[in-house]
Amino acid sequence: MAFHEVRFPANLSFGSQGGPERRTDIVTLASGHEERNTPWAHSRRRYDAGVGLRSLEDLEALIAFFEARQGQLYGFRWKDWSDFKSCPASRTVSAEDQVLGVGDAATDRFALMKRYASGEQAYVRPVAKPVAGSVRVAVAGLPQMEGSDFMVDTVTGLVTFFEAPARGARVTAGFEFDVPVRFDTDRIQVSLASFQAGDVPSVPVVEVRL
Known part of the structure; x- marks a missing residue:
């Protein structure tokens, strides 16, 4: 797997939203009872890297990091401040x-x-x-x-x-x-005017299996 042993700027991941995700298959029987199963042995974490942006310098650092990883191509390290x-x-x-x-x-x-x-x-x-x-x-x-x-x-x-x-x-x-992750998008859309007005871009990040 293409992976860069570099951590996403910790000051930008601080305050980000995210956490573990599970996948559960549920089948409801005619009796009303349920059969539940999961194809995943381990949970998978998702985050939003855009939430922690507070300044134009932060935005520039995010774009530089995104470009260096070539979007979704290369994985990287992420500090999950709620569980590290x-x-x-x-x-x-x-x-x-x-x-x-x-x-x-x-x-x-x-x-x-x-x-x-x-x-x-x-x-x-x-x-x-x-x-x-x-x-x-x-x-x-x-x-x-x-x-x-x-x-x-x-x-x-x-x-x-x-x-x-x-x-x-x-x-x-x-x-x-750290959590091994990658960007879950190949595009960052941002408007300088809206960013200065407090509207931050959504930049999804997802955990990768190693």
């Missing part, structure tokens, strides 16, 4: 935020993920675009050092240990992350 940490937004990232797995003395690679729980139900979201320098890792509760104990691939979200964690050792991590 492995922990609640009010807390500081900790090496024990998320459980990645349990060691077996052979597996040395673990994928970053974030768990969303409500009651007895939970959804595990793969995290493929961690922010460089933000990843904290622990094995059996003991903090590990990046560069000497493990390395992180910020392109794939994989954590690789130089020595496989011992059998039964819980592997945990904390991190900040």
Whole structure:
């Protein structure tokens, strides 16, 4: 997939509207009961990049970013200000935020993920675009050092240990992350007069599967 490892200007994504989207197929039976199913294992997020524009300089930055990505052609990173940490937004990232797995003395690679729980139900979201320098890792509760104990691939979200964690050792991590997205349009329509009057263009952005 054509993807640029560059983040959309965070000051422009701040205040943007958006969030997760699900797809559910619903069939209503003759009895009135419903059959529900989904073809999607994971949710997909959508945003509007135009909402955060506050000045002509912001508009120029948006157009420059749009042109450099050639519209929908290249994907990019997006900071979702409502959900960009492995922990609640009010807390500081900790090496024990998320459980990645349990060691077996052979597996040395673990994928970053974030768990969303409500009651007895939970959804595990793969995290493929961690922010460089933000990843904290622990094995059996003991903090590990990046560069000497493990390395992180910020392109794939994989954590690789130089020595496989011992059998039964819980592997945990904390991190900040971006959402892989692309523009969902090949056109930006803007009128300078209407923009100065407070009318901002709609610039849809959609999450991409990696």
